[in-house]
Structure formats: structure tokens, C-alpha cells
Amino acid sequence: MAELIVKDVALRLGDNEILKGVSLAVPAGEVVALLGPSGSGKTTLLRAVAGLETPHRGSIAIGDRVFFDAARNIDLPAEDRGLGLVFQSYALWPHRTVFDNVAYGLKLRSVSTEEIKTRVEKTLSQIGLGHLAARYPHQLSGGQQQRVAIARALVYEPPVILLDEPLSNLDAKLREEARAWLRTLIVTLGLSAIHVTHDQVEAMAIADKIVLLDTGLIAQEGPPTALYNEPAKLFSAEFMGSNNRLEGKLVENSGGRATIEVMGERLTGLSCTKAAVGEKATGVIRIERIHCASSAGPNRVKMQLKAPMYLGERWELVFARDNITVRAYATAPLEPGDHYVEFPSEALWVF
Amino acid sequence: MPIVVYRLLVLGLTTLAVAAPLSLVIYQSFLTAPFFDPSAKFGFAAYSFVFNDSDFWQAFWTTIVIAGGMAVIAVPLGALLAFLMVRTDVPGRNYLEPLILIPIFVSAVVIAFGYVVAIGPVGIFSTLAKDLLGFVPWNLYSLLALIVIAGLTHVPHVYLYSAAALRGLSTDLEEAARVSGANPFRVAVNVSLPMILPAILFAGVLVFFLGFELFGLPLVLGDPQDVLVLSTYLYKLTNKLGVPSYQLMAVVVVAIIAITAPLVFMQRLLLRQAQRYVSVRGKGLKTLPLRLHGWRWFAFGAIVFWLLITVVVPLFGITLRSFVVTWGEGVKLFDVLTLDHYRELTDYPNVIRGILNTLGIGVIGGAVAVACYTAIALAVHRWNSGWTRLVDYLVMVPRAMPGLVAGLALLWVFLFVPFLSPLKSTMVSIWLAYTIVWLAYGMRLVSGTLLQVGPELEEAARTAGANDLSVKRDVTVPLIKYGMLASWLLIFLIFVREYSTGIYLLGPGTEVIGSLLVSLWGTGAVDLVSALSVVNVVMIGVGLAVAVRLGVRLHG
Numbered sequence: 001m002a003e004l005i006v007k008d009v010a011l012r013l014g015d016n017e018i019l020k021g022v023s024l025a026v027p028a029g030e031v032v033a034l035l036g037p038s039g040s041g042k043t044t045l046l047r048a049v050a051g052l053e054t055p056h057r058g059s060i061a062i063g064d065r066v067f068f069d070a071a072r073n074i075d076l077p078a079e080d081r082g083l084g085l086v087f088q089s090y091a092l093w094p095h096r097t098v099f100d101n102v103a104y105g106l107k108l109r110s111v112s113t114e115e116i117k118t119r120v121e122k123t124l125s126q127i128g129l130g131h132l133a134a135r136y137p138h139q140l141s142g143g144q145q146q147r148v149a150i151a152r153a154l155v156y157e158p159p160v161i162l163l164d165e166p167l168s169n170l171d172a173k174l175r176e177e178a179r180a181w182l183r184t185l186i187v188t189l190g191l192s193a194i195h196v197t198h199d200q201v202e203a204m205a206i207a208d209k210i211v212l213l214d215t216g217l218i219a220q221e222g223p224p225t226a227l228y229n230e231p232a233k234l235f236s237a238e239f240m241g242s243n244n245r246l247e248g249k250l251v252e253n254s255g256g257r258a259t260i261e262v263m264g265e266r267l268t269g270l271s272c273t274k275a276a277v278g279e280k281a282t283g284v285i286r287i288e289r290i291h292c293a294s295s296a297g298p299n300r301v302k303m304q305l306k307a308p309m310y311l312g313e314r315w316e317l318v319f320a321r322d323n324i325t326v327r328a329y330a331t332a333p334l335e336p337g338d339h340y341v342e343f344p345s346e347a348l349w350v351f
Numbered sequence: 352m353p354i355v356v357y358r359l360l361v362l363g364l365t366t367l368a369v370a371a372p373l374s375l376v377i378y379q380s381f382l383t384a385p386f387f388d389p390s391a392k393f394g395f396a397a398y399s400f401v402f403n404d405s406d407f408w409q410a411f412w413t414t415i416v417i418a419g420g421m422a423v424i425a426v427p428l429g430a431l432l433a434f435l436m437v438r439t440d441v442p443g444r445n446y447l448e449p450l451i452l453i454p455i456f457v458s459a460v461v462i463a464f465g466y467v468v469a470i471g472p473v474g475i476f477s478t479l480a481k482d483l484l485g486f487v488p489w490n491l492y493s494l495l496a497l498i499v500i501a502g503l504t505h506v507p508h509v510y511l512y513s514a515a516a517l518r519g520l521s522t523d524l525e526e527a528a529r530v531s532g533a534n535p536f537r538v539a540v541n542v543s544l545p546m547i548l549p550a551i552l553f554a555g556v557l558v559f560f561l562g563f564e565l566f567g568l569p570l571v572l573g574d575p576q577d578v579l580v581l582s583t584y585l586y587k588l589t590n591k592l593g594v595p596s597y598q599l600m601a602v603v604v605v606a607i608i609a610i611t612a613p614l615v616f617m618q619r620l621l622l623r624q625a626q627r628y629v630s631v632r633g634k635g636l637k638t639l640p641l642r643l644h645g646w647r648w649f650a651f652g653a654i655v656f657w658l659l660i661t662v663v664v665p666l667f668g669i670t671l672r673s674f675v676v677t678w679g680e681g682v683k684l685f686d687v688l689t690l691d692h693y694r695e696l697t698d699y700p701n702v703i704r705g706i707l708n709t710l711g712i713g714v715i716g717g718a719v720a721v722a723c724y725t726a727i728a729l730a731v732h733r734w735n736s737g738w739t740r741l742v743d744y745l746v747m748v749p750r751a752m753p754g755l756v757a758g759l760a761l762l763w764v765f766l767f768v769p770f771l772s773p774l775k776s777t778m779v780s781i782w783l784a785y786t787i788v789w790l791a792y793g794m795r796l797v798s799g800t801l802l803q804v805g806p807e808l809e810e811a812a813r814t815a816g817a818n819d820l821s822v823k824r825d826v827t828v829p830l831i832k833y834g835m836l837a838s839w840l841l842i843f844l845i846f847v848r849e850y851s852t853g854i855y856l857l858g859p860g861t862e863v864i865g866s867l868l869v870s871l872w873g874t875g876a877v878d879l880v881s882a883l884s885v886v887n888v889v890m891i892g893v894g895l896a897v898a899v900r901l902g903v904r905l906h907g
Contacts, residue, residue, distance in 0.1 A: 052810050078813040079821075085814040091807035095829045104825070105815035152815065162814075 002063025003027045004049070004160050004192065009058035009068075010216075011041075011048055018044045019055065020216040026160060031186055031193045033207030035200060037239070040213040042196045043088075046162050049194065050085050051078030062159050079108075084153030084161040088168060090145045092137035098124070098148050099133040105156040123155045127185070143174050150182075154189070163195045167202060179205055200240050204228065212236050231272070234351040237284045244290065244326045246283035246343075250275055250350070258350035263321050265301045269348025282351045289347035290328040292317070293340040299348070300340045308333045354819035361730035362738060368787055369748045372760030373608075375767055380601035386767060397598035407603070410584035417498055417569070417580060418562020424502025426555045429509020430547075432654065434539065436510070437517040440640040441650045449895065451654075452511070452905050453662050454504045456891055458848045459567035460868050461884045462504060465665025466491060467571060468672040468881065475668060475678055492575045501568050503661045505561060509554040516550030517543065535641045553621040560614040563607060564753040566851045571872065581607050582755050586854070597763070604756045612751040619747065666888060673881035692882035702879070705862035706886060708778055709847055712785065712863060713890070716778070717842040720786040721835055724793035729823055732801050733809065750791040754852035757788045762855045776860045784852050789845055796841060800834025801827070837903040844894045847887065864890075 004026040011019040018041045026032045034042040047053040049060055051067065059069040067076045092101050099120055106116045124130045127147040137145055146166060153161050166182070167175045183206050186193055197203050203210050204224035211221040212235075220227060220236040231237035238245065248262035250273070258271035260281045267283060275281060293300050303319035303326060315333050319326045319341055326341060375386075380398070384391040401407050435441050436448065454462070470476045470491050477487045490496060520543065528542045566582040573583060585603045588596060643650055672678075676687040696702050727746075731739040749757060761784040765775035774780055786793075804827055812822045850865025857866040864887045871880050898905060 050810075050814050052813070077818070078810070079816045079818050081814070082816065083814055085811065087807045087811060089805065089807055091805065091811040093808060093811070093826055093830075095832075104812065104817075108816040108821065152811070156816070 002065075002159070004062045004194075005060070006045070006049065007059045009045065009048055009055045009060065011044055011053060011055040013044070013053075018216055019048070021057070022213070022216070022218055023058075024211050024218070024221065026192055026194060028159075028192050029190050030208045031191070031195055031206055033203035033210045034194060034196045034213060035198070035203040035210050035239075036213035036219075037198060039215070041216040042198075042213050043164055045213070046085075046164055046194055046196045049160075050083055050162055051076060051081050082156070082158055084156070084158035086146075086149045086153045086161070086163045086166045088165040090137075090149040090169070092145055092148055092152070094137055096136075097133065098129065098135050098137070098140070101137065101148060102152045102155050105152065109156060119155060123151045126154075126189075127151045142170055143178060146170065146178065150185075154191075160192045160194065163193060165196055165198070168197070168199070175202075182206060212239060214239075231284075231349060233272075234282060234284065237272075237349055237351065242287045242327075244285050244287060244328075246285070246324060246326075248281055248283060250277050250279050250281040253277055253350075257345070260350055263301060263303075263324055267299050267301070267343050267348060268345045269299075269343070269350045270346065272349050272351050283343070283348055284351065285343055285348045287316075287327050288329050289344060290326065291342040291344070292328065292330060292334060293342045296340055297342070299345050300342045302338055303341045304338050305334055305336050308336075357820065358730045358734060358738070361727055362742065365727055365742065365745055368783070369745050369790070371768075372757065372764050372787070373748060373752070375763050376601050376604050376608075376756075376760050379597055379763065380605045382598050382601075385595050385597035386763070391598075397602045401599055401602040401606070406579060407584060407606075410579040410581050411606075413494070413578060414563060414565075414580040414582075416494070417501060417565065418559045420498035421502045421505055421562045421565075422555050422558045424499065425505040425509050425558045426551060428503075428657070429506045429554060430513045430551050432506060432510045432657075433513035433517055434543075435650050435654065437514050438539070438543070438641050439643050439650065440647060441643065441654065442647060443651065447654060447658075449899050449905065450658055450662065452507050453895075455507045455511075455905075456844050456848060456895060457662075457666070458850050458865055458868075458884075458887060458891075459504070459565070460571060460850050460865065460872070461567075461669060461887060462500075462661075462665045463568045463571035464868070464872065464880055464884055465667075465669040466500060468877070469664050469668025475671060476664070478678065491572060494573075494576070494578055497568060497572050497578065500572065500661075501562070501565060503657065504568075505558050506657065506661070508558055508561065509551070512550045512554040512557070513547055516547035520546050539641075549621065549624040553618060553624070556614060556618050556621055560611060560618065563611050563614070566753065566755050567869075570869065582753055582851075585755065585759075600759060604752075604759065607753065607756060608751050611753070612748075615747050615751045669881050669884045669888075672877070673885045692878040695879060696882055696886070699879070701859065701862050702867060702883065704860070705864050705867040705883075708781070708862055709864040709887070709890065712778060712781060713843040713847040713894070716782040716785065717839055717846050719782065720789070720793060720842055720846070721797070721839045723786060724790070724797045724838070725828075725831075725835060728794060728797040728801055729827065732798075732823075732827065733806065746791045746794045749787050749789075752788065754788050754849065755854060758784050758852040758855045761787070775856075776858050778861060780856050781853050781861050781863060784856060785846050785849060788849075788852050789842065792845065793838065793842055796838040797831075797835065800831045800838070803834070804830050837898075837901070840894060840898045840901070840903050841905070844891055844898070847890050847894065 006022065006024045008021045008023050009019055010021050022045055024032065034045060036042045044053055048055050054075060055068065055070060057070050060067040066074050067081050068074060096104070102120045102123060103116050106119060121130060124133055127150060129144060129147055129151070132140065132144065137148065140148065146169070150166065167178050170178055179202055195206055207224060209221065210224055210227050212219045212227060214235050220232045227236060228240050231240065237243065246260065246262045246267070248260035250258060251261050251266060252259035253271055253273065253275065256271055257268055258273065258281065259266050259268045260283050262283065269283060273281060296302070301321065303321040305317055306320045307318045309316045315330045317328050317330055317334060319328065319339065328341065379386050381393055381395070382391040383394045383396045432451065436444055468474055470489060472487070472491070480487050524546070525538050525542055528538045533541060563581065565580060569578065569580045569583050570586065573579065579587065581603065585600055588600050588603060673692050674688055674690070675684060676689050678684065678687065727742065731742045752760065761780060765771050765780055808830065809822050809826055812826045817825060848865070850869055853861065853863045853866035854869055857870060864883060868880055868883055871883070
């Protein structure tokens with residue numbers, strides 16, 4: 001199976017520029033997550049790949065099969081692209097049984113009745129629903145419906161399967177289980193997939209590569225570790241993980257290190273900006289990277305503990321000074337009052 | 352067949368069906384004689400004749416007075432009724448709801464006959480009143496009575512739209528006002544009323560518009576007093592000059608459409624306005640109904656009184672009349688009971704044909720009509736194109752043609768187009784006329800059902816490999832099956848009730864109960880008319896009962 005290539009796709013809905021030129025590649029056997037806040041264009045991009053929206057620029061192809069090419073005026077209708085799409089709402093046809101839902105794609109491909117039976121049964125047993133073939137969608141639980149939707153998209157062995165927030169309709173506990181199940185299924189069957197989600201944890205867990213979208217443009221792409229640990233922009237730094245944000249003034253910026261002045265103190269971190277000294281800058285640090293220290297020292301700021309919160313496996317502490325609030329994790333609660341908060345310089349990004 | 356071919360085909364046929372009658376009417380209005388007359392020339396003679404006819408202007412102003420009067424009566428009563436039914440604890444609301452809608456589904460001529468035999472000068476209640484009081488305290492044959500009856504029978508139209516708006520209103524908006532300190536009455540006045548005002552306004556324009564469509568009531572109740580409205584003026588014009596005066600009728604039709612078309616367009620704008628608030632729906636929590644305490648039974652009594660006047664009196668009158676030989680002062684009803692009028696029906700082959708034709712047009716014609724409406728709705732469904740706007744306007748056009756007018760226009764089409772004329776004296780002509788007249792209504796029913804099909808269900812089929820037509824066949828149509836069935840029932844009711852559209856098309860082979868009633872009434876055959884009316888009411892009653900039993904919403 002060949003690679004799915006999306007090149008410079010731009011798309012308008014009415015007067016709204018939803019996608020402003022997005023390119024990405026899905027190599028065979030890989031899962032790419034399209035991640036972004038609502039309105040970033042991730043679902044629209046997925047629908048454009050599926051053939052349900054028409055871009056006005058760019059091209060989409062798998063190997064030498066061109067799905068869409070604005071320049072050459074090619075626009076293959078959705079039904080001729082042979083992709084599998086799993087909808088956020090599952091979109092199971094309520095008037096068909098589980099078996100008939102899954103079998104429909106094969107019927108359209110004029111597969112013989114016996115082969116349909118074997119293939120549908122095989123797919124249903126792969127997803128662990130072999131015994132529910134005769135049920136109607138409304139007789140299934142949310143998790144089971146979601147599996148049927150996946151089976152329906154898999155049964156005719158599409159080169160790429162498109163998943164539109166497939167887990168978002170499940171409740172929190174079930175979602176974590178389904179995530180593990182889905183990742184296992186994808187790895188076992190060696191699927192290529194595009195997985196749209198707004199949940200960064202889900203994206204990191206499921207994908208080989210994450211494409212982070214921001215208002216119709218790619219903000220950053222790469223393996224999950226790179227996105228989490230080496231943000232290229234303030235947007236990616238803030239979108240991934242839980243963060244503290246420190247607005248300040250740049251006082252030094254050279255040799256890959258930058259120092260900002262916040263709350264009258266100087267903090268040094270990794271420079272991610274080309275701004276000149278004296279300009280405004282933003283420091284970003286993950287909550288879990290902040291320590292509390294007992295004494296003053298470099299990159300430590302004296303702040304007042306406002307509210308300790310018990311989260312079960314740990315405590316979350318909220319510190320404040322001037323107009324700045326900082327959140328940190330701790331294994332044990334601290335006494336109210338002033339504490340030294342350390343911002344380790346290898347974990348502080350300055351944008 | 353590619354989908355584009357299907358779409359353009361449907362679009363073309365719809366355009367033809369809608370535009371042909373209309374353009375023929377306009378063409379005819381500029382001729383000096385009927386179009387089949389070789390001496391016909393272009394000219395404005397017909398316009399100057401009609402516009403110089405004082406009867407025309409008399410009818411015009413009468414129509415305006417009646418339509419306005421109807422709105423004045425129906426709008427406040429309908430809105431109040433909706434408030435009582437939706438928001439308060441009036442007893443027996445579940446049983447009242449279908450009863451309230453009866454006037455919409457019973458033919459207006461039947462109601463009118465019912466009033467004549469019940470409270471007309473020699474009606475059963477009039478003789479009763481005369482026995483008791485020595486005089487009859489009402490005069491049915493007056494403009495005022497006509498307006499009051501027309502107003503009262505149109506209360507359900509206002510009720511439907513106001514109730515829908517009230518139900519669509521998010522209850523948390525009202526609760527927010529309650530919590531802020533407003534009592535129920537203030538909530539109603541300050542929150543609910545302003546929110547449903549667009550819907551009430553729409554209903555008002557609708558009733559005013561329906562005033563121009565009024566035909567059965569003024570024909571039966573206005574005639575003895577020579578009260579003419581535009582539609583009855585048109586009807587009388589048929590025989591005015593002794594020769595077919597098509598050009599004059601065409602001018603009147605053009606005049607009617609010139610008034611109704613803007614009203615239809617206005618309704619469209621207002622409806623959009625009215626639906627603005629409906630989308631903000633709450634979680635479907637039921638609020639506690641407003642407690643009326645002592646007023647509960649008073650409100651109940653008021654509703655029952657209205658039902659008594661608008662439904663029970665005419666229907667009771669016509670039913671009783673169909674079972675007695677005669678009535679009058681000193682006649683004991685038990686002595687004159689008879690089934691002869693029903694036996695008599697079978698003596699007339701055209702009446703028997705009319706009953707069978709009516710059943711046929713309702714059941715078979717209704718099904719085919721729903722199939723046509725579905726074909727049109729499916730053609731524009733999910734069609735991302737400016738052509739869908741054209742269809743929107745297209746289906747509105749017949750709405751501006753009252754049934755009488757549309758029937759006349761269709762008759763001309765059948766006379767005008769040579770290869771169609773053999774169909775003129777078959778039920779095909781009636782079916783076509785009915786289907787075109789109720790195009791907007793039927794399309795609303797079907798599109799309403801289509802709207803409920805989630806787009807992702809169709810997209811899922813497309814990504815699975817189905818082309819546009821397979822998607823419609825395998826997903827969309829199976830999903831709207833129940834909605835189509837419900838539409839069929841409603842169209843059945845409408846087609847069985849219809850009386851004005853078939854009048855000009857009435858002939859051997861094309862008899863339907865509605866148009867037969869009008870023509871029989873003209874001959875004074877009250878016995879036959881009352882028996883046939885009851886047959887019609889029973890057919891509608893059965894249809895209504897089935898609809899209520901199946902849980903069909905009685906409004907599109």
C-alpha cells in the first residue's frame with residue numbers, strides 16, 4: 001500500500017477560510033493524528049480527504065491514485081475513493097442490523113453473498129462483536145456502536161482508515177479502555193489511519209505522528225515525544241500538556257538561552273525566540289516540571305501559596321505573586337505562606 | 352442514470368407543472384375572447400371590463416373586510432387557546448388537542464351546510480329558539496355571521512403555530528424569569544409572548560391570506576344575501592355572460608394572485624423570523640404547568656363552548672338532517688327519522704362514482720402525490736446549488752392560487768394542450784390539480800422528514816462506496832419511510848376534504864364528493880347533500896382516528 005499525500009490543501013466554507021494550505025503524508029502502516037482546538041480545521045481536512053468537502057487548492061493522492069487535484073480539475077467522488085471513515089456520531093444506519101451495516105460496503109462492491117458472510121463475521125469477531133450481528137444499533141451500548149462503526153469502515157480493507165474523533169462520544173473511563181483497544185487493533189492489523197482528535201493525550205497514545213493544526217495551518221508536526229518535549233512555537237507549547245505561562249520582558253537572548261524578567265526576578269530558560277532584548281516575551285513551563293525549594297537560588301522565585309488542592313494521586317498547589325499565578329504538583333501539601341518556587345532552566349521555554 | 356440527470360428532470364417537470372397553468376392564465380387575461388376562439392386578439396378589454404364592474408370592487412372590499420375580520424377574531428383566540436393548552440393545567444388537554452384540529456380537516460362546505468341546517472332561518476336550533484323565545488336571536492345570512500364563523504373556524508390555524516412556538520420555547524428562559532422574581536403572569540407577558548410574537552404575526556398573515564381563499568363559506572352563507580367575495584365573484588362569472596367568459600375569469604384570477612402572491616412571500620419571511628427562537632431549545636424538561644385554580648374549569652368551559660359552536664353545532668346539524676325527512680315547528684323528530692337519504696345516494700351513479708373516486712384520490716392519488724413530493728424533495732436534498740432556491744420559490748407559486756383558481760387553470764391546460772385533452776375527463780386531471788395545489792404543503796411534510804436524517808448517515812454510505820442514487824435508495828428513503836407514511840395519511844385527509852379544486856373539472860368520470868356537494872347544493876337537493884356530507888365527514892373521521900392512533904403529528 002502506498003503513502004497518502006496531502007499537498008497544500010486550502011478550503012473555504014462560505015467566506016470562512018478553514019484550511020489555508022496544509023500538507024501532510026501518511027506512510028503505509030502509520031497512524032497520523034490531526035490534533036487541534038475546535039475551529040482549527042482538523043475535521044474539515046479529514047472530510048476533504050474522504051471526499052465530503054471540496055478544497056479550492058491543492059491535491060490529495062494515494063500513490064498514483066489521485067483523489068483530488070485542483071490544478072488538474074480532478075475530484076474523485078467520495079464513493080470512488082475506497083477509504084474507510086468512522087464518524088464521531090458513528091452514523092450507524094438505524095434501519096439495518098449490525099451485520100447489514102458492516103456488509104453494505106461489500107454489497108456495493110458486488111462481493112458474493114457467501115464471501116460477504118465470511119468477511120463480515122471475521123471483521124466482527126476481530127472487534128469482539130461476533131455474537132451481536134443480528135442486533136440493531138439502538139440495542140447496543142455506546143462502546144459497541146463505536147466498534148461496529150470501525151468494523152464497517154474496515155471490512156472492505158481500505159488503504160487508509162479515517163477516524164473522526166471516534167472516542168469523544170464515550171464516557172471518560174470507557175474512553176481510556178477504547179483507546180488502548182484501538183491502538184492494539186491498529187498495530188495488530190497494520191492499518192494506516194488518520195485520527196482526528198482534540199485530546200492531546202489520545203493523540204499521543206494512538207499516533208505515530210502528530211500534526212498539530214492551528215486556524216487552518218500546521219503549527220507543528222512530528223512524533224508525539226517531539227511535540228511534547230520540543231515545542232517549536234508558543235501555540236504548540238501551550239496546547240500540549242498543562243502549563244504555566246509567565247509574561248515578562250526579555251533581558252538576555254544569546255547562545256540558545258534566554259532570560260526574562262518576571263515579577264521583578266530573572267528567570268533563564270531555553271530560547272525559542274528571535275526577539276531582541278527589551279521586547280515582551282512569554283515563558284512557558286509544564287506544571288509537572290516546577291519544584292518547590294526550601295531556599296533561594298538561581299531560577300527560584302519566592303511566591304505565596306494560595307490554595308492547595310488534593311487530586312488523589314498528588315497535590316496541586318497554586319502560588320501567586322503580583323498578578324501571576326503558578327500551578328505546581330507536589331506529593332505532600334505545604335504549609336500556607338511563602339515558598340521558593342523553582343523553574344528549572346532546561347524546562348522553561350522562552351517565546 | 353447520473354444524479355444530475357435525475358435532478359434536472361425533476362426540476363423541469365416541476366417547473367412545467369407549476370408554470371404552465373399560471374402562464375396560461377396570464378396569457379388568457381390579455382386576450383379579448385377565450386383562447387380557443389379564433390377571433391381572440393391581444394388587448395386589455397377584459398381588464399377594463401372587470402375593473403369597471405362595480406360588483407368586482409364590491410367583492411374585493413368584502414373580501415378584505417372578511418379576511419381582516421377573521422384575523423381579528425382568530426388571532427387572539429388562537430393564541431389564548433395555545434397558551435391554555437400548552438402552559439396551563441386546563442383539564443383534559445390530551446383529549447381536546449385532536450378535537451381542536453377538526454375544523455382544519457373538515458371541508459368548509461360541509462361546515463357551511465351544517466350551519467345552514469342547524470342555525471339557518473329554518474334550522475333545527477332556530478326552530479327550537481323560536482319555540483322557546485318566540486323569535487330567532489341570530490341571523491345566519493349576514494356579513495357579520497359570515498365573519499364570525501370564518502374567524503372561529505380558523506382559530507386552529509393560529510393555535511397550531513402559536514402552540515408550536517410555545518413548545519419550542521426553551522423552558523429555562525421562563526424559569527430564569529421566575530427565579531428573577533417574575534410571577535407567572537408577568538412571565539407570560541414579558542418573556543413568552545414576545546418570544547412567540549413572530550409566530551403569532553405569521554399566523555395572522557396566514558389567516559388573512561386564507562380569507563382570500565375562502566370559498567365554501569361565502570358561497571353557502573353569503574349567497575342568499577348577495578354577499579360576494581372574489582372567489583364567489585369568479586364562480587358566478589362563469590355564467591355571467593351566457594358564453595364562456597374565460598378572459599374575464601382570467602383577469603379575476605390574476606387579480607387574486609396579485610394579492611395572494613405577496614402574502615405568501617410575506618409568510619415565508621415571517622416564518623423564518625418565527626423560527627429564529629425555536630432553535631434555542633432547552634433540555635426537554637417539562638415545566639410545571641401554570642395553575643389556574645378556580646379558573647381551570649372556566650377555561651375548560653370556554654374551550655368546550657368554542658368547540659360546540661365551531662364543530663358540534665354544524666356537524667350535529669348536518670348529521671341529524673341526513674337522518675330525518677324534514678323538521679319544523681310542531682314536527683316530532685322521532686316521527687320523521689329515516690335512512691332514505693342514504694339509500695337515495697345509491698340511485699345516482701355519479702354520486703356513487705364520486706364516493707369511490709374520492710376514496711381513490713385519497714388513497715391512491717395521495718400515495719402517488721407523496722411519491723412525487725418525495726421525488727422533488729430528494730432531488731434538492733443535499734444539493735449544493737442555486738437551483739434549490741428556484742425549487743423553493745417554485746413550490747410557493749401554487750400556494751398563491753386558491754383551489755378554485757388552480758382547478759380552473761388546470762382545466763384550461765387540459766383544453767389548451769391537444770394531447771392532454773383526453774385526460775380531462777379522467778381522474779388524472781383531478782389528481783394533477785390536487786397535487787399541484789397542495790405542492791407546498793406536501794413538500795413541507797416531506798422535507799420536514801428529510802431534515803431529520805443526519806447528514807453523516809448519508810456520508811457514511813458514500814465513503815463506503817455508494818453513489819448518490821444508491822445513497823438515496825439504501826439510506827435516505829428507508830429512513831424516511833415512517834415520515835412518508837405519515838405524509839400519506841395527512842395528504843389523504845386533505846384530498847378527501849378538498850372541494851374547490853375539483854369544481855371546474857367536475858364532469859362525468861371526475862366526480863369527487865367535494866365538488867359534487869357544491870353542485871348538488873346549487874340544485875337544492877338538501878337531503879342528498881346532507882347524507883353525502885356525512886359520508887365525507889365519516890371518511891375524514893376514520894382517517895383522523897388512524898392518524899391519531901398511529902401518533903402522526905397532525906401538522907407538518
